[in-house]
Amino acid sequence: MSILEMKVPSPGESITEVEIATWLVKDGDYVEKDQAIAEVDSDKATLELPAEASGIITLKAEEGDAVAVGQVVCLIDTSAAKPSGSAPAAEAPKAEVKEEAPKAAPAPAAATYATGSASPAAKKILDEKNIDAATIQGTGKDGRVTKEDAINAVPSMGTPTGGPRGTERKKMSMLRRKVAERLVEAKNTTAMLTTFNEVNLTAVNKLRNEYKDAFKAKHGVGLGYMSFFTKAVTRALQLYPDVNSMIDGQEQIKFDFADISVAVSGPKGLMVPVVRNAELLSFRGVEADIKRLATRARDGQITVDEMTGGTFTITNGGVFGSMLSTPIINPPQSGILGMHNIIERPVAVNGQVVIAPMMYIALSYDHRIIDGRESVGFLVAVKEALENPAELLLNNDPKRAFEL
CATH class of the missing domain: 4.10.320.10 (E3-binding domain)
Known part of the structure; x- marks a missing residue:
């Protein structure tokens, strides 16, 4: 008999333990080499654990167990032959059923004309x-x-009675617990403030309607709002570099690049994969990278490295219908931009009331290193770029900017 001990691999720097989220096989199953046998949660992502060899598996940890990196979680008997097939389970003998004489049901209480009537x-x-x-x-x-x-007698006041009142208790995943810890940490350790503005997206919509079909046909990805917002953010970060910085002890670290974290909803909760050097990417590059990262997050394939090291975050609550919110900073970053849903509203344009697609935007920032002038100026710069994208984002040449 040849036994292989499978140990928990290190999913990333500084991660010392993971949690067995789900076993994808049962004790005693035959597994193939590289077959996914478990999903493990770290404090950053959910990752698949592949079998290191083929053979009969023996599980050494339960679902929900926290296991250290390097700990043995299962054994694989590599000398075991692959079963050719399993015989159908024998049908259990049927128990003899004896007929019993029917029991007489109790007679219901007799009702009279007085039942339910009031004096x-x-x-x-x-x-x-x-x-x-x-x-x-x-x-x-x-x-x-x-x-x-x-x-x-007490009036019911319309309170429903007799409905289900069950409860369910389950342990939060390690990822969900880590997200909760980071949110509380951000609220408790930063001087977080939020400033708001609104954006008229008429110009953006006009460009998208004119070029989205050709863009999709050539590049295979849609021309969405995220590329416009990402490019507007990277431009604003260059104008207001304090927003693209973070605190490390008693020092402020500023970045001359923009690694934009994009909040996406995955099967295990909120994830924030990073678009690297977004300031250098074209519109096609931004859309393609966001699509790639969102797909990997949705399919549970995102890696720790792909979610580490962002310098600023964009979150879009508008896809869920949010009209306005105060997003929470993603530490150790110092700023996060919240997008919201687009509502057609009457607004004043050049002295005339018109109906325009409007969006509220919010910037939450760490007031310890970002002052009001920088925060408001940053948000105004985002607004200006989105309301005049042809000049400020496309250099007055949309076809070239969209690589058409």
């Missing part, structure tokens, strides 16, 4: 309480509702 005094009280006598279980003769029954 005159009881009726007056129930009318004052707006209670139907038929809903009262009478204690008088033959079920009659007495005056005492009426006095003791």
Whole structure:
């Protein structure tokens, strides 16, 4: 017999333990080399654990167990032959059923004309309480509702009764627990403030409507709002570099590049993969990278490295219908931009009231290193770029910017 001990590999720097989220095989199963046998949660992502060899597997950890990096989680008997097939389970013998004489059901209580009816005094009280006598279980003769029954009756006030009242308790995943810790940490350790503005997306919509079909046909990805917002953000970060910085002890670290974290919803919760050097990417590059990262997050294939090292975050609550929110900073970053849903509203444009596609935008920032001037200026710069994208984002040459 040849036994292989499978140990937990290191999913990334500084990660010392993971949690067995789900076993994808059962104890005693035959597994093939490189077959996914488990999903493990780190504090950053959910990763698949592939079998290192073929053979019969013996599990050494339970779902929900926290296991250290390097700990043995299963054994694989590599000398075991692959089973050719399993025989169908033998049918269990049927137990002999003996017929029993039917039991007589108890006779229901006889109802009379008095059942559920109220005495005159009881009726007056129930009318004052707006209670139907038929809903009262009478204690008088033959079920009659007495005056005492009426006095003791309590109006339901429309409160539903008799419905399901079950509860469910389950352990949060390691990723979900880490997200919770980071959110609390951000609230407790940063001087977080939020400033708001609104954007008229008429110009962006006009460009998208004009070029989206050709863009999709040539590049295989859609021309969405995220590329416009990402490019507007990278431009604003260059104008206001304090927003593209973070605190390390008593020092401020500024970056001359923009690694943009994009919040996406995955099967295990919120994830923030990073678009590297977004300031250097074209619109096609931004759209392609966001699509790639979002797909990997949705399919549970995102890696720790792909979610580490962002300098600024963009989150889009508008896809879920959010009209306005105050996003929480993604530490150790110092700023996060919140996008929201687009609503057609009447607005004043050049002295005229017009209907325009409007979006509220929010910037949450760490006031310890970002002052009001920088925060407001940054958000205004984002607004200006989105309301005049042809000049400020496309250099007045949309076809070239979109690589058409």
